[in-house]
Amino acid sequence: EVQLVESGGDLIQPGGSLRLSCAASGFTFNNYDMNWVRQAPGKGLEWLSFITKTSTTIYYADSVRGRFTISRDNAESSLYLQMSSLRADDTAIYYCVRDRLGGAFDVWGQGTMVTVSS
Amino acid sequence: DFQMTQSPSSLSASVGDRVTITCRASQDISKYLAWYQQKPGKVPKLLISAASTLQSGVPSRFSGSGSGTDFTLTISSLQPEDVATYSCQRYLEAPKTFGGGTKVDIK
Numbered sequence: 578e579v580q581l582v583e584s585g586g587d588l589i590q591p592g593g594s595l596r597l598s599c600a601a602s603g604f605t606f607n608n609y610d611m612n613w614v615r616q617a618p619g620k621g622l623e624w625l626s627f628i629t630k631t632s633t634t635i636y637y638a639d640s641v642r643g644r645f646t647i648s649r650d651n652a653e654s655s656l657y658l659q660m661s662s663l664r665a666d667d668t669a670i671y672y673c674v675r676d677r678l679g680g681a682f683d684v685w686g687q688g689t690m691v692t693v694s695s
Numbered sequence: 696d697f698q699m700t701q702s703p704s705s706l707s708a709s710v711g712d713r714v715t716i717t718c719r720a721s722q723d724i725s726k727y728l729a730w731y732q733q734k735p736g737k738v739p740k741l742l743i744s745a746a747s748t749l750q751s752g753v754p755s756r757f758s759g760s761g762s763g764t765d766f767t768l769t770i771s772s773l774q775p776e777d778v779a780t781y782s783c784q785r786y787l788e789a790p791k792t793f794g795g796g797t798k799v800d801i802k
Binding site: 612614621622623624627636638639672676677679680681682683685686687688 | 696727729731733738739740741744745750780782784786787789790791792793794795796
């Protein structure tokens with residue numbers, strides 16, 4: 578079964594840092610580009626970051642550029658999101674998402690909740 | 696800044712009604728538009744890619760059309776299980792922006 582499982586979400590104080598992980602299984606991870614998407618409570622989907630199969634190309638949304646860093650370990654079939662300088666408006670469910678060959682987002686993890694609050 | 700604008704933000708329709716949701720891109724994105732369905736408490740699901748290509752297993756009452764900047768998602772006969780929020784997305788280039796979403800419920 579194709580699966581993405583996120584972990585690392587937590588309650589964190591403003592200004593803090595957190596690292597999210599996503600474990601992929603059921604497919605050849607190093608054949609796919611990957612993304613992080615978030616959804617604040619009661620809000621829409623927000624794309625955050627993209628990384629190619631070999632990590633050669635990385636993109637970020639303006640809202641997180643300079644604060645968040647995407648990375649991957651193909652040997653471990655894992656995707657990561659290092660988040661720093663966290664703010665209250667970073668509170669959201671964070672999804673790990675596969676970028677299907679051709680581009681649309683075809684596999685989503687269940688998400689991990691990040692709450693930024695003092 | 697690139698934007699995807701969806702309308703309406705919410706709608707209420709009767710079972711069997713034809714429902715249309717529109718999505719407008721702030722610049723030409725050719726056919727590289729996807730539609731997602733997110734049922735309450737669930738993870739988003741890819742419905743349509745390339746503006747009009749229905750994903751395997753998606754009921755044929757769903758259809759997509761458009762190219763360039765203007766796109767449409769149509770549900771030809773709304774069913775109770777279609778209650779969800781529908782979001783469009785430009786996916787080929789970054790930023791891979793989503794529209795704000797359209798919440799669909801039953802009248």
